[in-house]
Amino acid sequence: xxxxxxxxxxxxxxxxxxxxxxxxxxxxxxxxxxxxxxxxxxxxxxxxxxxxxxxxxxxxxxxxxxxxxxxxxxxxxxxxxxxxxxxxxxxxxxxxxxxxxxxxxxxxxxxxxxxxxxxxxxxxxxxxxxxxxxxxxxxxxxxxxxxxxxxxxxxxxxxxxxxxxxxxxxxxxxxxxxxxxxxxxxxxxxxxxxxxxxxxxxxxxxxxxxxxxxxxxxxxxxxxxxxxxxxxxx
Numbered sequence: 001x002x003x004x005x006x007x008x009x010x011x012x013x014x015x016x017x018x019x020x021x022x023x024x025x026x027x028x029x030x031x032x033x034x035x036x037x038x039x040x041x042x043x044x045x046x047x048x049x050x051x052x053x054x055x056x057x058x059x060x061x062x063x064x065x066x067x068x069x070x071x072x073x074x075x076x077x078x079x080x081x082x083x084x085x086x087x088x089x090x091x092x093x094x095x096x097x098x099x100x101x102x103x104x105x106x107x108x109x110x111x112x113x114x115x116x117x118x119x120x121x122x123x124x125x126x127x128x129x130x131x132x133x134x135x136x137x138x139x140x141x142x143x144x145x146x147x148x149x150x151x152x153x154x155x156x157x158x159x160x161x162x163x164x165x166x167x168x169x170x171x172x173x174x175x176x177x178x179x180x181x182x183x184x185x186x187x188x189x190x191x192x193x194x195x196x197x198x199x200x201x202x203x204x205x206x207x208x209x210x211x212x213x214x215x216x217x218x219x220x221x222x223x224x225x226x227x228x229x230x231x232x233x234x
Contacts, residue, residue, distance in 0.1 A: 001062070008027075021064070025066075053118075054092065056092075056093070057088055057089055061088065063078035065084060065170070075204045077170050078166075079165060079166055081156055081175070082170065097142055104143070112132070112135075116134050117137045151178070151222065153223065154177075155175055155176075157174040178198070179222075182196070182215065186220060193220065194209065195207060195215070
């Protein structure tokens with residue numbers, strides 16, 4: 001649902017209330033839903049419904065977020081390392097294989113996991129000769145929860161010119177690390193350190209750095225070590 005939102009007048013007229021941009025968004029989303037319905041109907045008519053794996057997801061959080069309503073009221077948006085920017089819509093559909101209507105709030109899947117997971121589902125052999133950062137999470141795609149044991153890292157915004165938004169409460173530090181249910185954010189220079197327990201505070205409202213100084217220092221060192229191992233870019 002990327003901008004610009006340009007609905008038909010017919011669809012736009014079905015949403016008469018609210019700000020114009022929000023009305024446009026709802027109208028285009030309505031049309032999107034109809035077109036997805038046509039796609040699924042076509043797949044079924046072709047007789048390949050039982051052999052077609054569909055993944056529906058976003059590449060980042062929303063912008064604008066309409067005061068958080070588009071990000072499930074999680075803090076942040078696109079261009080942010082808070083959960084509203086990194087926690088994405090993710091729906092899979094494979095009749096006869098994936099459970100209908102199940103919501104998994106426990107498993108953690110990274111975009112890095114898609115290649116090995118889809119290879120596993122398709123029965124394709126992984127290329128040899130190098131190590132992948134992603135893991136085979138195909139069991140999660142099939143409805144079986146999986147505990148995350150990896151440490152995950154993010155970086156966004158290496159300068160204040162190209163990345164000078166979003167503003168206010170949604171603007172995050174430019175590095176983040178997640179280990180189990182703990183997430184620490186900080187800037188390259190070690191400033192603005194924030195620590196959240198995503199199990200008890202998924203909307204990142206209470207910074208627990210002072211209460212967990214040793215854990216924060218441990219995650220800070222791991223995060224800076226990872227970042228300093230990355231290529232030196234402008």
